[in-house]
Amino acid sequence: MKSRKIKEFVGFAVLRLATIVILSLLFIILCFVTVNGIKVVNWHFLTQMPRDGMTAGGILPAILGTFYLVVCAICFSLPLGVAAAIYLTEYAKQGKLIRVIRIGINNLAGVPSVVFGLFGLAVFVKFFGFGISILSGGLTLGILILPTIIRASEESLLVVPQSFREASLALGATKWQTIRKIVLPNSISGILTGSILGIGRAAGETAPILFTAVTFYTMKLPRSIFREVQALPYHIYALMTEGTHPEAQVPIAYGTALVLLFLVLGIDLIAIIIRNRFRRKKKW
């Protein structure tokens, strides 16, 4: 009798330990980046151009570059993704074809990001001739997060009860009026959450922009979307693997990592808060 109790106690203790290990890993990574990064990050670091061959100065071009890339990505994939989700759930006849499309989209969400980079290189950089530019990189990131946005939007459209739509149609509303006034308002939180998570992902990705958008060394800010840019994630990679003054570059990499982490986790946190708040509010 007693041995069963001991077994239970030990068993759950081991599980708790595993959980604690994972949480402390997260804590260690966050602490390490914060403690080392905070020494470097100040107002000048965020608002100045790099100097002396990337060994001094700030990271303004990288911050702006990531901002441009993300804006470009979301402008492209949000309308496309949400419209596709609306069509697939509200208009299309739910047959075999739609099921195949859905499976295809799901599978694309699991394709390695570097493969998206190759696609961007072959299509946007070379075929459309956009060159290595904000536009090419933004579109590549847009396509990378497109499956995520479609899937999140579809899921939140599907949980709106069918009776809501029927009630609206019964009152004489058209299909579009029903979607606009009933379905979308009730699913907006899920669509928003999915899109914000997409933004976070796009901001942190390096591999897709590696050969479509970024450059390590620029002296000026990009003046059009056809120019190449610096980006925060690539900046970290480049500082660690290129250049000849590691003792000067590593501290800048710490600072850049802190800025990137703050940005991406901040975006994710907003998404999680929105989701939890709306989940509590749901009436059905």
Add this chain to the structure above:
Amino acid sequence: MKRERRENLIQKIFCLFSMLSILFLLGIVIVLFKEGLPIFRKISLVKFLSGRLWYPTYEPPDFGILPLLLGSLWVTLGALIIAVPLGVSAAIYISEAAQPRIKGLIKPVIELLAGIPSVVYGFFGMVIVAPWVQNFFGLPVGLNAFTASILLGIMAIPTITSISEDAISSVPKSFKEASYALGANRWETTVKITVPAAASGISTAIILGMGRAVGETMTVLMVAGGAAVIPRSIFRPVRTMTATIAAEMGETVVGGDHYHALFAIAIVLFMMTLVFNIIADLLAQRFRRRLR
């Protein structure tokens, strides 16, 4: 009448948008094959997959991706050895033992772990984990398959934990109640009833975690060491398929053999993740059917 025309137009616009999305996504597959298949005019598929030498810039070049395949395989296996016990244990703890308040706190935190960009993991690996591994094991280099495995393992944990947790939580209460009624305690119920009932769901989680590890690029590019040779020990530098593409694509001539070979590697990667996804899907379906 006017209303009907407008409705029709709106439907057509949505149809067009969704076709465009699908076209782009389909385009990835088409482009991969269009740019990757030409290499097989130079070298047979079997030789490509089983060739032991990867010297794409030599004259004549060698396009054997076996070292890269093995590199990917090694670091992925290493990652799973770390991530599966930790990730699944945490999932069981969160769904079966944690109090609701703690559960509500831990779940978002683990999701945050998934949100850390891979380049930050790579950076962490280069400045902290690699020197530590090098000193601890007395190795000539810290950037090797072992270090990469540790980091990929940490990165795969959130995927494994959150999907496993969903699966374990969705085991019907009646299963557990029946077990308690027979006199089993909480631990016995968890180990003998709940976890076996969720086994196929947990397998889905593991396979998706595996997919994440295989496809991860920046971390392995930064910490795996980058030697394109068949690894003889886990403490040797390796180079994965993803890292090869990322490292070499910048130097290739568009339309050259090297360029096509890198796309062919991407086809192999794509196929692997496709197979993983299909297996995960099938397991997930079986899980749902069993619970019904």
